[in-house]
Amino acid sequence: MRHFALAAGLACAIAAPASAETVTIHAGRLIADPGRPVIGPATITVIDGRITAIAEGLAPPAAGTRLIDLSSKTVLPGLIDTHVHLSGDPDDDYRNQAVDSDEWATLVGARNARATVRAGFTTVRDLGSGPLVGFALRRATAEGAIPGPRILSSGPAISTIGGHGDVSGFRPEVLAVLGSGNTCTGAEECAARVREFSRAGADVIKITATGGVLSQQARGLGQHFTDAEMKAIVDTAHGLGLKVAAHAHSARGIEAAARAGVDSIEHGTFADGEAIRVMKTNGATLVPTLMAFTGIRERLGKGIYTPTVEAKVRQTLGEVGKAARAARAAGVPVVFGTDAAVFEHGRNAEELALLVEHAGMSPAEAITSATTAAAHLLGLDSEIGRIAPGYSADIIAVSGDPLRDVRTLEKVEFVMVRGRTIE
Structure with missing residues (x-):
């Protein structure tokens, strides 16, 4: 799977404790940073509440990981x-x-x-x-x-x-x-x-x-x-x-x-x-x-x-x-x-x-x-505000394109904070 650069060092995976939970998120469209181009289907890996990798395409989840399917949604930072x-x-x-x-x-x-x-x-x-x-x-x-x-x-x-x-x-x-x-x-x-x-x-x-x-x-x-x-x-x-x-x-x-x-x-x-x-x-x-x-x-x-x-x-x-x-x-x-x-x-x-x-x-x-x-x-530039390796897994998803109609964000359909899914 080819990794791509959203910013310097984006493709670098981050080591995690062996006992940490691993979550795979399939994103249909990814706005990893609203100041950068939108990415097509992408796979986000979250380990122990932190984003560890982002890859192009919808990669199959590894054995023992939890899959969150947002492949029909636009995914962006919380x-x-x-x-x-x-x-x-x-x-x-x-x-x-x-x-x-x-x-x-x-x-x-x-x-x-x-x-x-x-x-x-x-x-x-x-x-x-x-x-x-x-x-x-x-x-x-x-x-x-x-x-x-x-x-x-x-x-x-x-x-x-x-x-x-x-x-x-x-x-x-x-x-x-x-x-x-x-x-x-x-x-x-x-x-x-x-x-x-x-x-x-x-x-x-x-x-x-x-x-x-x-x-x-x-x-x-x-x-x-x-x-x-x-x-x-x-x-x-x-x-x-x-x-x-x-x-x-x-x-x-x-x-x-x-x-x-x-x-x-x-x-x-x-x-x-x-x-x-x-x-x-x-x-x-x-x-x-x-x-x-x-x-x-x-x-x-x-x-x-x-x-x-x-x-x-x-x-x-x-x-x-x-x-x-x-x-x-x-x-x-x-x-x-x-x-x-x-x-x-x-x-x-x-x-x-x-x-x-x-x-x-x-x-x-x-x-x-x-x-x-x-x-x-x-003062949290390196912690929140983007979807990137090393950042807290603060992730939301909506239907539609908020870059065309910002009111789309008034109907958020998925929320994750610190790797925890909010019901």
């Missing part, structure tokens, strides 16, 4: 959503914070993790959960205790007192009980908070650089942290080997966060030319979360949001996709992320069509944003 909130749901009342336990949030997260992975998302970055909820979900999916994607978790977002991400809308004595120790004031305290979150097990640091839409605070969408506070957060995080994701809506808040050196701007709603220029200069990536706007539009005027929130929703809906299109034109990387929980988990793939419609991406570019580009943002 998708990556870089902005989700697994333990949240879109129609939650903010007052539930005073009623629901972290144990309940973890169970909700387990349900949503299953919905997410069944939709074809084999890796997610959870950017805001209870202090230990995201970490518990991360361990449960890694060990196969529950079906779900690979999870990178920030724990709670680091916020200013009274700003987006802080608990608000309750009596003072209730606020004192519900606070999760995620706020800080001043550069020194903010640096300490990063160290505490690192100690707790955060994979990434999330900050709320500006006001937010769905919080009860009515302080607008402008910059919340000072420049010095954001710089202290970023420098401390980078010193600990952690990337920083900044929730940011206003142009000047985006500019300040990018100048401080954050790795990604989440939402970026009102980014103007100067904000985008600073993002490009400082190497920031934009995660536009276009599905978040779908979620809030679907709920506007239905009594789900308070008047405070509805006023902020109306400020944003006319801006959908403008920043993403402008960022792409300026050469700023635009990476897939949805803000799942603002809409129903499992609808994540609808973001792909929005990137095509609003950001001007081709289907291949949109898929790249959810595979290789997303893997790069997460």
Whole structure:
């Protein structure tokens, strides 16, 4: 059987323990990397959860191996959503914070993790959960205790007192009980908070650089942290080997966060030319979360949001996709992320069509944003985002051709994560 080159070293097989399970996958069409040509019928070998070889044609499986027949399907890498909130749901009342336990949030997260992975998302970055909820979900999916994607978790977002991400809308004595120790004031305290979150097990640091839409605070969408506070957060995080994701809506808040050196701007709603220029200069990536706007539009005027929130929703809906299109034109990387929980988990793939419609991406570019580009943002370039020897066996399959119609990926028919088939 002739092996072919998808990238340097692709034809090299990888040794595996003698006791490891071997799985043979027959692919009708293989999009091993959306930035490279599609391959005809191919055979993928998976040993102990890792891809070890790819060969042209449908090779008969060796004795004792398990065959997965996807010969009538298009096979591609598992998708990556870089902005989700697994333990949240879109129609939650903010007052539930005073009623629901972290144990309940973890169970909700387990349900949503299953919905997410069944939709074809084999890796997610959870950017805001209870202090230990995201970490518990991360361990449960890694060990196969529950079906779900690979999870990178920030724990709670680091916020200013009274700003987006802080608990608000309750009596003072209730606020004192519900606070999760995620706020800080001043550069020194903010640096300490990063160290505490690192100690707790955060994979990434999330900050709320500006006001937010769905919080009860009515302080607008402008910059919340000072420049010095954001710089202290970023420098401390980078010193600990952690990337920083900044929730940011206003142009000047985006500019300040990018100048401080954050790795990604989440939402970026009102980014103007100067904000985008600073993002490009400082190497920031934009995660536009276009599905978040779908979620809030679907709920506007239905009594789900308070008047405070509805006023902020109306400020944003006319801006959908403008920043993403402008960022792409300026050469700023635009990476897939949805803000799942603002809409129903499992609808994540609808973001792909929005990137095509609003950001001007081709289907291949949109898929790249959810595979290789997303893997790069997460620092997992050599682990996920491609189907190649040495990579984790994170594999999905669909009928049809997603390179022609990206909505094909809204109906994923097969999912494998770390070599485990998801039912």
